[in-house]
Amino acid sequence: MYGYQLRVTFEESTGGTWPLNIGQVYTTLSRLERDKLVCPLAESGTGQRPYEITDAGRAELALWFATPISHGDRPRDELAIKLALALTTPGVDVGAVVQTQRTATVRTMQEYTRLKHRTDRPADLSWRLVVDAMVFQAEAEVRWLDHCEVSLLRYGPPSVSEKTPVSEQEAGDEAEREAAR
Template identity: 65%
Template sequence: MSIKHGLLALLQDGPKYGYQLRGEFETATGATWPLNIGQVYTTLTRLERDGLVQPAAVRAAAQEDDGRSMYEITEAGRDELATWFRTPVTRESRPRDELAIKLALALAVPGVDVGAVVQRQRTATMQSLQELTRLKRNSSDGEISWQLVVESMIFAAEAEIRWLDHCEALLLRHRGKPRPAPQTYAVPDEEEARS
């Protein structure tokens, strides 16, 4: 999720200050994605530059004593938000999977105990899953946005554990097989380079 679209969604029901947006964002996501206030104001500045938000119409009432402005969503912002809600999230738009990259590199680097890397990750993910399960059990049923976020994190942790089990099984099947030799690339000598 982009901060940009999160702030636009929160501005749908009326003008807000940056600090209000930060608090409402953290409440809506169960504080699983904490924002610092600098991120909020930087994003609001970009949204204003792009014509998606504007300072609230009532300028005098929109300023606190310290000069902070209240923002409201524009029609272009509403269109952008509607498009975002209609557009499915694709795998290509998600961030890189650091764990998959880490395991791939561990396989490529001689001397790394890949099985130990997998086991340490499984232990950490299990601990995280247990903590998430406790959080879910202790949350009230009325907080549906928090419940959605925590359940998404639980499902992701469960999927990671299944994937780590798969990785371990794959490593066991390939244990004892020599690693393929790294590819080398011939560097042309000066005469070949000129021709």
């Protein structure tokens, strides 16, 4: 296949949930060619240059499929960071932050569920599994938000004196207020 065909195949397999930049496809193909994991074939009459996977590429692909995904190198979780900062920022209603996110996540989960049941491709298992993964991730986020809400009720947000001061000046001011109490 050539790059555009690879992109179309990927997007069809994932239901277009993760759009793939065509420039990234060709950059990756160049890297794979450099590493001798694919090799270019003779140009087709359309001006496109198809690629073929090499034996080394097949071995690398088999290894990738056989190796579990590492959860140690997780991307930053913006929602967890937002809630952590909301807890330490004066004047932020953490409960409202949780509720706003829960509402948005439930709405997203409903959209995914409608999408899954609306498909005209019931036999497209790869697409269904991708949508199922997104539904399960949204469900997990709602469960975590429920946990956050229970924790807020049980422990309460930190008082102003428990919050970490932002600057040395604020730290000094906080120490003076504590001494005056």
